[in-house]
Amino acid sequence: MSAVLESGCADTKVIPILKERGQREVFCGLTGIIWLHRKIQDAFFLVVGSRTCAHLIQSAAGVMIFAEPRFATAIIDERDLAGLADANDELDHVVRRLLERRPDIKLLFLVGSCPSEVIKLDLSRAAQRLSSQFNPGVRVLNYSGSGIETTFTQGEDACLASLVPTLPAAQVEAAPSLMIVGTLADVVEDQWTRLFTEMGIHNVSYFPPRRSTELPSIGANTRYLLAQPFLADTARVLEERGAQRLPAPFPLGVEGTTAWLKAAADMFGVSAEKFDAVTMPKRERAMRALQHQRPQLEGKRIFFFPDSQLEIPIARFLSRELGMQLTEVGTPFLHKQHLAEEMAMMPAGIQISEGQHVENQIDRCRAVKPDLVVCGLGLANPLEAEGMTTKWAIELVFTPIQGYDQAADLAELFARPLNRRMRLVA
Amino acid sequence: MQLTLWTYEGPPHIGAMRIATAMRGLHYVLHAPQGDTYADLLFTMIERRDQRPPVTYTTFQARDLGSDTAELFKSAARDAYDRFQPQAMLVGASCTAELIQDDPGGLAKALNLPIPVIPLELPAYQRKENWGASETFYQLVRALCTPHAPAPGTVRAPRERGKRPSCNLLGPTGLGFRHRDDIKEISGLIISMGIDINVVAPYGATPADVARLGEADFNVVLYPETASQAASWLQRTFAQPFTKIIPIGVGATREFIAEVAALAGVDAAPVLGDPRSRSTWYAKSVDSTYLTGKRVFVFGDATHAVAAARIAAKEMGFKVVGIGTYSREFARDIREAAKLYDVEPLISDDYLEVEARIAELQPELVLGTQMERHIAKRLGVPCAVISAPVHVQDFPARYAPQMGFEGANVIFDTWVHPLMMGLEEHLLGMFREDFEFHDDAGSSHLSHLGASKEKTETKPQQQSAVSATNTPNSPPIGVVDVVATVTATARSDNNLAGTPTAANGPWVAVWDADAEKELGKIPFFVRGKARRNTERFAQERAVAPITVETLYDAKAHFGR
Ligand code: SF4
Numbered sequence: 014m015s016a017v018l019e020s021g022c023a024d025t026k027v028i029p030i031l032k033e034r035g036q037r038e039v040f041c042g043l044t045g046i047i048w049l050h051r052k053i054q055d056a057f058f059l060v061v062g063s064r065t066c067a068h069l070i071q072s073a074a075g076v077m078i079f080a081e082p083r084f085a086t087a088i089i090d091e092r093d094l095a096g097l098a099d100a101n102d103e104l105d106h107v108v109r110r111l112l113e114r115r116p117d118i119k120l121l122f123l124v125g126s127c128p129s130e131v132i133k134l135d136l137s138r139a140a141q142r143l144s145s146q147f148n149p150g151v152r153v154l155n156y157s158g159s160g161i162e163t164t165f166t167q168g169e170d171a172c173l174a175s176l177v178p179t180l181p182a183a184q185v186e187a188a189p190s191l192m193i194v195g196t197l198a199d200v201v202e203d204q205w206t207r208l209f210t211e212m213g214i215h216n217v218s219y220f221p222p223r224r225s226t227e228l229p230s231i232g233a234n235t236r237y238l239l240a241q242p243f244l245a246d247t248a249r250v251l252e253e254r255g256a257q258r259l260p261a262p263f264p265l266g267v268e269g270t271t272a273w274l275k276a277a278a279d280m281f282g283v284s285a286e287k288f289d290a291v292t293m294p295k296r297e298r299a300m301r302a303l304q305h306q307r308p309q310l311e312g313k314r315i316f317f318f319p320d321s322q323l324e325i326p327i328a329r330f331l332s333r334e335l336g337m338q339l340t341e342v343g344t345p346f347l348h349k350q351h352l353a354e355e356m357a358m359m360p361a362g363i364q365i366s367e368g369q370h371v372e373n374q375i376d377r378c379r380a381v382k383p384d385l386v387v388c389g390l391g392l393a394n395p396l397e398a399e400g401m402t403t404k405w406a407i408e409l410v411f412t413p414i415q416g417y418d419q420a421a422d423l424a425e426l427f428a429r430p431l432n433r434r435m436r437l438v439a
Numbered sequence: 440m441q442l443t444l445w446t447y448e449g450p451p452h453i454g455a456m457r458i459a460t461a462m463r464g465l466h467y468v469l470h471a472p473q474g475d476t477y478a479d480l481l482f483t484m485i486e487r488r489d490q491r492p493p494v495t496y497t498t499f500q501a502r503d504l505g506s507d508t509a510e511l512f513k514s515a516a517r518d519a520y521d522r523f524q525p526q527a528m529l530v531g532a533s534c535t536a537e538l539i540q541d542d543p544g545g546l547a548k549a550l551n552l553p554i555p556v557i558p559l560e561l562p563a564y565q566r567k568e569n570w571g572a573s574e575t576f577y578q579l580v581r582a583l584c585t586p587h588a589p590a591p592g593t594v595r596a597p598r599e600r601g602k603r604p605s606c607n608l609l610g611p612t613g614l615g616f617r618h619r620d621d622i623k624e625i626s627g628l629i630i631s632m633g634i635d636i637n638v639v640a641p642y643g644a645t646p647a648d649v650a651r652l653g654e655a656d657f658n659v660v661l662y663p664e665t666a667s668q669a670a671s672w673l674q675r676t677f678a679q680p681f682t683k684i685i686p687i688g689v690g691a692t693r694e695f696i697a698e699v700a701a702l703a704g705v706d707a708a709p710v711l712g713d714p715r716s717r718s719t720w721y722a723k724s725v726d727s728t729y730l731t732g733k734r735v736f737v738f739g740d741a742t743h744a745v746a747a748a749r750i751a752a753k754e755m756g757f758k759v760v761g762i763g764t765y766s767r768e769f770a771r772d773i774r775e776a777a778k779l780y781d782v783e784p785l786i787s788d789d790y791l792e793v794e795a796r797i798a799e800l801q802p803e804l805v806l807g808t809q810m811e812r813h814i815a816k817r818l819g820v821p822c823a824v825i826s827a828p829v830h831v832q833d834f835p836a837r838y839a840p841q842m843g844f845e846g847a848n849v850i851f852d853t854w855v856h857p858l859m860m861g862l863e864e865h866l867l868g869m870f871r872e873d874f875e876f877h878d879d880a881g882s883s884h885l886s887h888l889g890a891s892k893e894k895t896e897t898k899p900q901q902q903s904a905v906s907a908t909n910t911p912n913s914p915p916i917g918v919v920d921v922v923a924t925v926t927a928t929a930r931s932d933n934n935l936a937g938t939p940t941a942a943n944g945p946w947v948a949v950w951d952a953d954a955e956k957e958l959g960k961i962p963f964f965v966r967g968k969a970r971r972n973t974e975r976f977a978q979e980r981a982v983a984p985i986t987v988e989t990l991y992d993a994k995a996h997f998g999r
Contacts, residue, residue: 036497038479040474040477041473042474044474044477064446065452065535065563068446068453069477072481086443087443091564100440127472128535160475161472390479391491394483394484395488395491
């Protein structure tokens with residue numbers, strides 16, 4: 014078995030999990046559109062929502078006003094609510110105009126929001142209706158990114174889950190294949206493809222694909238690795254299609270990446286020698302790169318506000334590979350099964366919190382006086398003004414951080430604010 | 440349902456937040472789902488506020504619906520009171536909570552908090568941000584000032600002899616375009632006239648300050664978008680007159696001084712000639728001759744757009760070729776201004792429609808919001824920002840007001856900055872073949888503006904069509920291509936916006952190769968206009984193809 018598990022769960026430590034309810038200071042699932050629309054290049058995301066939803070995506074995207082974004086909002090207005098206009102007719106009309114304008118779209122997601130859900134606008138029926146209208150040129154799917162159902166990265170989960178039923182079925186006698194699940198930077202995928210090829214694993218696909226016409230096939234011989242920790246629903250529907258998850262920690266840091274790759278290597282019968290021969294040079298290079306960041310981070314105390322569900326794997330990496338001390342690690346949602354390997358590697362004596370009561374959490378953060386706080390954009394400057402050093406959590410989902418050659422980049426994201434604070438003397 | 444790519448204004452509760460965040464000692468309890476907390480970052484990131492907005496969100500979830508969302512609201516309001524101890528509280532709903540009809544006002548009332556609680560009804564499916572700010576400020580002023588109001592019909596007692604006149608400054612909010620600096624500039628001006636400032640609100644005011652508004656002799660309305668509703672109520676209730684002139688530009692500032700002086704009964708003369716005022720002389724200096732007749736397109740909130748058009752025409756010597764606003768509430772002001780310049784007003788919050796209009800008019804300078812800055816960048820037209828919606832760049836570290844004499848100086852500099860200097864323009868025109876005078880060279884003082892990076896970014900249609908092969912290193916795209924693409928974009932945008940324009944007819948310009956080459960010798964910053972004029976000339980005469988002679992015939996016809 015991998016080195017990770019040996020060193021990880023020797024003792025039966027119990028990490029307390031504080032479950033909180035109160036004001037949550039997190040984005041809703043619509044935010045995932047910002048990276049998803051760049052990943053799947055022929056897909057378009059049409060939010061069916063309010064002016065608030067449109068404003069959220071625009072504000073979260075910040076300065077990134079793209080020349081022509083592949084997302085838009087169909088803003089529900091009073092006429093739709095008062096029944097003066099049939100919301101379904103209106104939606105059909107909007108979609109028709111959109112598709113006329115963008116003939117390059119092959120896949121259209123209707124994305125549900127809080128308002129569309131509260132008024133019970135049935136987007137799955139709308140998607141079916143529109144799909145049959147625009148068949149075969151455009152496929153129309155739907156999912157919910159609403160804030161009453163989804164938190165931040167759960168929007169990607171809902172999106173991918175909606176896409177799974179459209180994956181072609183693999184032949185029953187198909188050779189075992191590996192599927193990497195979760196949106197990744199293209200550069201990371203390309204690195205891994207090279208590694209898998211060197212190990213002799215050739216049947217590798219990525220989901221979501223870069224183009225909707227390149228959907229990987231799936232069946233009982235599909236084994237999948239989660240590249241992201243927030244894909245609970247996607248995993249469930251993948252298993253309904255016969256795929257089996259390879260349990261592993263997440264590919265963050267050298268240790269996490271090694272254990273994650275090893276899970277695939279073991280499954281595909283790659284010998285230990287071969288595995289080491291392929292990965293060792295990369296591991297060593299990554300560890301050398303990490304050594305540059307270590308002096309900045311070692312012994313520093315870090316506090317996580319909940320944001321993307323990446324908190325636990327990242328905390329594990331910072332603690333075990335860079336010697337940071339974890340104080341509280343907040344996460345919006347903790348998936349026990351998917352994070353079992355991660356939890357086994359967490360150091361004792363830390364506080365994990367799930368959910369949020371932002372005021373109480375800020376109080377705890379002030380009491381703990383961490384050296385570095387990981388938090389959302391709404392909290393960062395106010396905490397800096399109180400004298401804390403902060404790292405924006407959102408950067409962690411917009412930056413290539415997975416895999417060996419990104420491990421030091423990930424560490425650097427945390428070292429930079431500390432470094433900066435040291436430089437600024439005025 | 441309206442298809443929206445980018446919005447100029449947020450929902451009305453964002454307007455309420457702009458009031459609450461600008462003030463001190465006020466708290467806003469907003470019934471809203473978790474995603475709506477994004478609004479905090481507008482203030483902490485764009486405006487770099489060092490405190491969280493004073494807003495508590497209930498962040499109800501699907502599982503709360505139909506059971507205890509009302510209870511959730513009550514406990515959130517109670518906790519917010521206990522924790523923040525505000526002097527007054529605003530309560531309301533965002534778009535989603537409006538649909539579940541929990542009545543935040545009634546629920547908050549039932550809590551019997553020992554402070555004024557002001558319920559806000561902000562219809563999220565009809566109204567937008569500026570309306571929300573105006574309504575919130577009005578409700579707040581009404582609730583806090585009513586206890587101090589004189590009996591209806593009371594005649595305002597004349598000011599005691601020897602007492603200095605006083606006024607309030609109304610309208611500046613959080614996320615306002617240069618509000619922070621306008622307050623300083625106008626306060627300084629007013630104080631130098633011997634007038635006291637009673638209260639500035641909402642920016643920096645507490646609820647207790649707002650309750651004192653009635654004590655001033657008159658009100659100065661800096662931003663009608665947020666303050667005119669409240670000012671009208673104060674006029675009716677406290678017999679306080681208010682100013683109508685917005686002091687943006689030298690001419691308007693002088694008129695504003697006269698208006699304030701009349702309301703306060705003081706002499707305007709001593710402050711009319713501010714020694715810091717340089718923009719008038721700068722505009723007159725021969726160096727500025729090249730600004731003459733530059734075609735500008737103006738777009739923004741109505742107040743800033745009207746002011747900018749006036750400055751452009753009267754204080755810079757530009758030609759206003761288009762004016763518009765995204766705020767329907769103030770459409771009338773824009774229509775009136777449009778008459779002055781004999782142009783078609785554009786009242787629209789559809790970004791694509793604005794883009795199409797700019798592409799069609801091909802101005803030499805765009806004065807707009809951050810949205811128009813992006814449009815202009817795409818079209819390769821210089822742009823200066825004059826109005827909200829704001830961006831982090833609109834909160835400069837230095838003092839940079841828009842109002843008063845210093846504001847006029849700032850505006851002069853800001854607008855001239857993106858333009859090509861006069862002599863440089865001539866040299867470029869004369870020596871087209873100089874290898875360093877290529878299209879991407881741009882002007883020397885703005886080397887970043889002409890950089891090819893900006894142009895590769897543009898290309899909406901093309902980008903989508905070739906995205907599979909589009910690498911970040913794709914070669915810089917010639918300006919002619921950009922113009923052509925822009926025209927194509929404008930046409931399809933028009934289809935989407937459902938407003939076909941005259942330019943949209945079946946006639947298609949055909950250029951012969953020599954004419955196309957000759958067009959390429961014209962400096963890029965006027966080439967768009969030359970192309971447009973020539974095509975119009977050719978269309979009117981059904982000339983095809985366009986030759987070198989057509990180009991010069993058109994030039995002679997249009998006189999430039
Ligand atoms: S939380 Fe709901 S209403 Fe708010 S932006 Fe997200 S989906 Fe829209």
